[in-house]
Amino acid sequence: MRRLLKSLNKDNDIIEYRKTKPWFTSITSNSLNSLLTTVGGVYRAYGHFLITESWVAPHFTKMLIGMENVGLTSKDTQLYFIAHKTIDPFHAAEMLSGIRKMKPQLEKKS
Numbered sequence: 001m002r003r004l005l006k007s008l009n010k011d012n013d014i015i016e017y018r019k020t021k022p023w024f025t026s027i028t029s030n031s032l033n034s035l036l037t038t039v040g041g042v043y044r045a046y047g048h049f050l051i052t053e054s055w056v057a058p059h060f061t062k063m064l065i066g067m068e069n070v071g072l073t074s075k076d077t078q079l080y081f082i083a084h085k086t087i088d089p090f091h092a093a094e095m096l097s098g099i100r101k102m103k104p105q106l107e108k109k110s
Helices: 002-007 014-020 023-035 039-069 074-081 088-100
Strands: none
Touching: 014 074, 039 074, 039 088
């Protein structure tokens, strides 16, 4: 993301954006994070992530085609989108490992 912003001379704008962005632009992230507050919600959070993650690759592929069409062909400009066209095997393995190790508490602790 830093290389993308720097290549567009927008690297300082991210701070202002974060201060002024509307609350509803984070609704996906916020709904995912709210699920992580309970043990039972963690499974829902993983399901939420797996579903929404599958939307990223086709979306970013279309964005890259659009970038090519308007001449935004710099490697720095496209790198963020290229990196997100596939699910990172390291993070996928890390997530699956976390699911395997989960033991939700089904009873009250004494």
